[in-house]
Amino acid sequence: MLLLGGFVTIFDLFVVNVAIPSVQLGLGASFAQIGFIVAGYELAFGVLLITGGRLGDLFGRRRLFAVGMAAFTVASALCGLAPNPGFLIGARVLQGLASALLFPQVYASIRVNFNGDDCRRAFGLLGMTLGLAAIAGQLLGGGLLHADAFGLGWRCIFLINVPVGLFAIGAARHIPESRALQRPALDWTGVALASAGLTMLLVPLIEGPGQDWPAWSYWSLGMAVALLALFHRQQEQRRRAGGLPLVDMRLLAQPRFALGAVLILLVYSTSSSFFLSFALLVQTGLGLDPFIAGSIFAPCSVGFVLASLAAPRLVARWRTRAIVAGALVYAVSIALLIAQVRMAGAELVPARLIPVLVVVGAGQGFIMTPLLNLVLGFVDETQAGMASGVISTFQQVGAALGVAVVGILFSATLAQGNGSAAQAGQYASAFATGMLYNLGAALLVCVLLLIESTASPLE
Template sequence: MNSNSCFPAPLVRAVNGPPWLGLSVLLLAGFVTIFDLFVVNVAIPSMQAGLDASFAQIGFIVAGYELAFGVLLITGGRLGDLFGRCRMFIVGMAGFTAASALCGLAPGAGLLIGARVLQGLAAALLFPQVYASIRVNFDGQDSRRAFGLLGMVLGLAAIAGQVLGGWLVHADLFGLGWRSIFLINVPIGLFAIAAARYIPESRASQRPALDWTGVGLVSAGLALLLVPLIEGPGQGWPAWSLWSLAVAVVLLALFHRQQERQRMAGGWPLVDMRLLAQRRFALGAMLVLLVYSTSSSFFLCFALLVQTGLGLDPFMAGSLFAPCSVGFVLASLAAPRLVARWGTRAIVWGSLVYAVSIGLLIAQVQAAGPELAPTRLIPVLVVVGAGQGLIMTPLLNLVLGFVDEAQAGMASGVISTVQQVGAALGVAAVGLLFSTALAAVDGAAAQAGQYVTAFVAGMLYNLGAALLACVLLLMLARTQRLAD
């Protein structure tokens, strides 16, 4: 590993020990990319009114970023391996900053959709470098602390997308309205680019040419997978969405076969499929998919309940996530120490706390019914946040710790992609349950009652996924004991 700065010689800095200052820059980048996944949700009414946008256009404003982000994550991770992770970090951040400015200045819905796609593509170049740079620059307890901080920051970014985003839209700073949620990225991005000198450069020891056939197959396959998962539920799963899923399966199977042939021929595949054949890494990837699917779908369900169902404004609705963030931060700070002492068992207990808290939240909402007072949910929301912190924070370090340093970029791209697929899967599953329950409720019922019923139905997916995560973590803990 080359541990020089990615800037020219005059700015080279000797690195003594883990680069904690560089970590702060990586965490900032991770925050803004995840923040932009969630912040648009609270600005939808303002955008629709300001741009005279249709519901379909609003859907693509939300989904365009997620789609572009998810599709190119594996390629972004590999580009970091080949050309340098710090260098690709700067390229990705520059693109993300420019695209954010275009989003904030877009005069119409069509241009905003295009800018959101560009923003997602830039984030896909940027985000895997965060994981991979931490993986190669931190070891042992330092690695657990670094990934613990990353997990905490990513969780806070999701919550801040609701709270800070709601405040920005509500405050209407300088008369910018919803545009401020994008323009705030510009000074942050410029600062991150200037501070990137503190991130040590690293790349894979060997630098083969990029497998463009693999890039084409996996990008097309993931696009055809994510588009129907994001758009299908809202349109009632039309025929095109089912055909798209079928073609996606075929293309991803062809990608697997092509990658294996590339490896057997002595080439350098985009993804070494032996990585996915490793039992511990495969179980870890499934855990990431499940856990992150519950996070995204929870925010969606709760936002619909309190905004549309109970009539709260964006800032008040977003502020209800603040107690959740308190629990998340406290648990995230404790998680690395708990894992250092108890190993994977600490994450198992965290998953149990998470599953039980979701069950309690469902029970409390159902018992209150249309008379639900959102502030009475604060205690259980604190526990939900704590459960997320106990499982999400150490999970990334656990899974990426199963791979060699030389595969860090590849594994980071795979895990980042799994996160986005999981998020889309969770939103699709919850959206289907939520909309079905909403349609089944008697039209004469009060709106609050309708949304309470739909919330309970949608959150059943989260409860099932959290319980399944407990089972997989027990299997993973047993596998680790056998390996040791």
């Protein structure tokens, strides 16, 4: 049941990408409105993740799981029934807020209810599930749009969540209840500062590139730094006064946890940007149907699933060296993918990418799955909710950062195009250029892991 909760929240991060042309046509949405339909979910999700984790600590993780799933189900129904773009944007924000309540309880419940090898296996299954959710968002979403079930068009990608959510709500009673031993009042000042700071950070990262980085985006980033610095100070003052802060800054001061958080940010920045860039390449650039495009990408899931299942055993035997090996596989596979796409150019045959896509998926599975288990294993059970919220926030910030950087590279390359006749070649070149960020991030992960595995703080 926990895996199902994780699946639906990540599924809805990705499924909208394949439906954008249908939504735009069906609702008459402008380009800016389409941007907020995509970004609204991610913004609300990322901003309140830490708060969602702390609420689970205070009021019970099973209870917050059920409340979050109920809210997510209602919000999904509202998305599917949206009469206009503004209504859909609001419903997507509600979906993101519900996911922020739901998602941290998945990490925290696994952390406190499983131990040792069982915990590693549980996180392995979770990592596999989240990867499959991202892929299913494109494959299943494309299939639903292609089939046009009940004549619902794009609405079916949201309405499918309703029966799934109702089942999950009913089955949530089988999840063992857990909460933190200390249950003081929630730090609402901290919630406000963190939410405002992360909003001002994520909005320009998501919207800035599409608007050529207007002046407001720089002001927003500057305000984000100031607000997050103020949040750090306020949290430390609250802790020294004997209160329980939203985030215990001593957690981020732990070298192993801080390093793990940075590694997760880097890895997840490559994941979201890769899915988006590949969808643009094969659908817009090469003109493939959403279902066919998803089918071409689906073999990536084979490598991810196999690697996710094997990773816990390899890490148990080889420790950090297994993660280093996975990071190297991931970096090399991205380099091979870049080379293959760049050399083929306008003559690219998407099916020929399948072998390297399988290896890319395997690299992601070998590094994402064990990193989550490793980093959350550094904290006490009493901090599990807090830590899961922090890590989930790093994932979303990383995703926004990756999409922003790759979007800049991608769009800059497209801007050099010479008309529709060269569209396939331009998109192939844009994909290869954008993926240079992913290659750099993957190589940086390798270097950091190699340095730290030599020093052995992650052992």
